Amino acid sequence: MRPFHAAVLVLAAAFASLPSCTTTAPTPQPLTYAIAIHGGAGTLSKNTPPERRKEYEDALAAALKYGRDRLALGDSALDVCESVVRILEDDPRFNAGKGAVYNEQGQHELDASIMDGSTLRCGAVAGVRTVRHPVSLARLVMEKTRHVLLAGDGAEKFADNHNIERVPNDWFDTDQRRKQLDEALQERAKKGLAAADAPADRRLDYGTVGCVALDAQGRLVAATSTGGMTAKRWGRIGDAPVIGAGNYADRFVAVSCTGTGEQFLRHVAAKSISARIEHGRATLAEAVEALVDRTLEPGDGGVIAVDRFGNLVARFNSEGMYRGLADATGRFEVAIF
Numbered sequence: 001m002r003p004f005h006a007a008v009l010v011l012a013a014a015f016a017s018l019p020s021c022t023t024t025a026p027t028p029q030p031l032t033y034a035i036a037i038h039g040g041a042g043t044l045s046k047n048t049p050p051e052r053r054k055e056y057e058d059a060l061a062a063a064l065k066y067g068r069d070r071l072a073l074g075d076s077a078l079d080v081c082e083s084v085v086r087i088l089e090d091d092p093r094f095n096a097g098k099g100a101v102y103n104e105q106g107q108h109e110l111d112a113s114i115m116d117g118s119t120l121r122c123g124a125v126a127g128v129r130t131v132r133h134p135v136s137l138a139r140l141v142m143e144k145t146r147h148v149l150l151a152g153d154g155a156e157k158f159a160d161n162h163n164i165e166r167v168p169n170d171w172f173d174t175d176q177r178r179k180q181l182d183e184a185l186q187e188r189a190k191k192g193l194a195a196a197d198a199p200a201d202r203r204l205d206y207g208t209v210g211c212v213a214l215d216a217q218g219r220l221v222a223a224t225s226t227g228g229m230t231a232k233r234w235g236r237i238g239d240a241p242v243i244g245a246g247n248y249a250d251r252f253v254a255v256s257c258t259g260t261g262e263q264f265l266r267h268v269a270a271k272s273i274s275a276r277i278e279h280g281r282a283t284l285a286e287a288v289e290a291l292v293d294r295t296l297e298p299g300d301g302g303v304i305a306v307d308r309f310g311n312l313v314a315r316f317n318s319e320g321m322y323r324g325l326a327d328a329t330g331r332f333e334v335a336i337f
């Protein structure tokens with residue numbers, strides 16, 4: 001046998017002994033995704049009847065399930081976070097969009113932001129008065145401008161140029177929030193508190209909605225939207241639209257905060273969690289604990305966060321925080337206290 005023919009035979013024998021790889025389908029890899037939502041640190045009291053608590057839990061579960069299912073289908077964290085926050089903005093139980101708290105003049109001024117951790121692109125709006133879904137206007141700021149944050153009249157004008165739903169300011173009204181404003185103003189009149197002082201019952205003070213997600217492509221996104229704090233001064237802007245304070249995402253983590261905005265601003269709260277992970281080699285749980293338990297004051301509020309491995313954390317130092325956590329392993333939890 002010539003050497004060439006011998007080589008051909010050897011090769012043929014080798015290929016024949018190989019397992020066939022053309023007919024075997026690749027083993028499907030489970031999608032890795034994770035999502036957390038919050039409906040704010042200003043919650044019902046622990047004495048609230050169970051039926052009323054259940055209403056809130058059901059609303060949280062529906063929004064969480066919607067987001068979880070879309071991630072499971074492979075949707076982007078950006079689309080999912082925006083959509084979930086829109087659902088919560090439309091829910092009058094939570095302090096964002098419909099059901100937003102009133103400022104001291106009886107008006108609603110809304111703040112929101114969104115950040116894509118895979119690109120560090122972000123957008124935010126502050127003090128908007130006629131935009132039904134401020135989170136979507138924040139996304140437009142991110143995608144259609146070279147800026148990050150638009151406020152007040154400029155943000156409204158920007159909304160005029162885009163196809164974004166507008167509503168009169170009183171569309172955001174609810175009786176529950178009006179009652180909270182009246183109580184806050186009465187308390188202020190009685191005690192002579194300055195507008196900056198917190199009311200005795202801090203649960204009335206705040207509320208916000210947020211969503212953080214890791215999608216199957218490994219992108220981390222955070223979105224946050226709020227009416228701010230009850231009886232706030234006209235023009236007051238909280239932490240929610242300030243990137244790094246109330247909302248932040250990068251390649252390590254996505255964070256959304258809720259609580260006394262001024263405290264989250266002072267401590268650049270959301271970014272501090274990323275910094276502890278990146279520079280301090282903290283785990284997500286350690287980084288969140290350092291902020292919530294050792295940096296903020298008791299009663300200030302809490303955060304939800306997800307890291308690049310899909311770890312989820314929700315932690316607060318207020319009486320409660322409306323929250324929900326779900327991931328690709330089947331975890332699905334909703335809680336208030």
Ligand code: ASP
Nearest residue numbers: 206207208238258259261
């Ligand atoms: N952080 C929000 C703000 O200060 C309020 C809240 O989350 O409760 O505007």
